[in-house]
Amino acid sequence: MSHVYEAPNWRDYKMNWYDPHREAEPLAAEIAVVDAGLALLVQAGILPHGQYDHAKLLAHRAAVRERFEIPWTAISHRMQRLIYAINAIAQPQVMVAVGIFCGNTYISNAGAAIGPGAVYQAQRLVGLEIRPAEADRARRNVAAMEGSAGVAEVLGEDGLAWLRGYQGTIDLLYLDADGPRGSAKSIYLDLLQAGLPALRPGSLVLAHNSVNSARSMANYLAYVRDSARFRASANMIVDDQGLEVSRY
Numbered sequence: 001m002s003h004v005y006e007a008p009n010w011r012d013y014k015m016n017w018y019d020p021h022r023e024a025e026p027l028a029a030e031i032a033v034v035d036a037g038l039a040l041l042v043q044a045g046i047l048p049h050g051q052y053d054h055a056k057l058l059a060h061r062a063a064v065r066e067r068f069e070i071p072w073t074a075i076s077h078r079m080q081r082l083i084y085a086i087n088a089i090a091q092p093q094v095m096v097a098v099g100i101f102c103g104n105t106y107i108s109n110a111g112a113a114i115g116p117g118a119v120y121q122a123q124r125l126v127g128l129e130i131r132p133a134e135a136d137r138a139r140r141n142v143a144a145m146e147g148s149a150g151v152a153e154v155l156g157e158d159g160l161a162w163l164r165g166y167q168g169t170i171d172l173l174y175l176d177a178d179g180p181r182g183s184a185k186s187i188y189l190d191l192l193q194a195g196l197p198a199l200r201p202g203s204l205v206l207a208h209n210s211v212n213s214a215r216s217m218a219n220y221l222a223y224v225r226d227s228a229r230f231r232a233s234a235n236m237i238v239d240d241q242g243l244e245v246s247r248y
């Protein structure tokens with residue numbers, strides 16, 4: 001079953017990719033948008049409930065602002081809150097994020113388990129970034145979060161090859177890799193299919209850019225929105241990037 005959550009004013013909500021810590025709207029407005037999105041995810045049967053610790057999210061946000069080197073990011077405060085909340089609620093033991101660039105998207109997921117926003121203990125939090133220099137930067141960033149040792153792994157590897165060789169279970173898979181030059185997010189379906197054997201019933205798959213890259217992700221979106229393959233999927237239009245949240 002496929003669902004859509006569309007924040008009423010998402011077209012007017014603008015962040016600066018080069019100044020991502022600046023507030024784009026009052027906190028109460030950000031919370032209201034994400035709460036309404038979480039309510040849709042609960043209604044769709046994708047999440048069990050919509051509650052998470054708001055103070056922990058702000059502690060996480062402050063730590064990222066103070067400790068991370070981020071050259072640019074398209075992760076808005078709304079998106080950071082949504083991704084953090086999904087992880088805080090679902091509490092994945094094994095989280096795998098592919099295409100993590102400098103690590104900001106990775107920590108939006110992993111920040112529910114490491115650093116000052118931690119609300120549970122995870123087993124393994126894997127980040128994959130194909131460009132070695134960016135993987136090194138992401139590793140340095142992530143190491144600044146308490147509790148990361150022994151749980152967080154940032155690997156300078158091709159996520160596709162890694163997923164194809166992975167033998168364990170994945171409770172939450174986050175996709176954000178752009179494919180070879182010009183193909184934008186068309187790599188998502190290949191990544192999903194490589195990771196499929198690792199998913200268990202109830203695993204979540206999050207895919208960034210469901211709005212601005214909807215065209216290059218069309219085959220991926222058709223796949224996760226097919227109720228014969230995924231139990232439910234929701235397009236979360238909280239900003240002009242969007243996040244497709246799917247429950248296996």
Ligand SMILES: C[S@@+](CC[C@H](N)C(=O)[O-])C[C@H]1O[C@@H](n2cnc3c(N)ncnc32)[C@H](O)[C@@H]1O
Pocket residue numbers: 072073074075098099100101102104105128129130131134157158159160176177178179180208
């Ligand atoms: C556009 S960035 C994601 C940025 C993120 N949305 C943000 O706003 O912070 C995508 C990243 O995926 C990486 N990438 C591309 N193909 C990959 C692959 N096969 N495995 C792992 N990483 C990959 C790229 O090097 C790039 O750093």
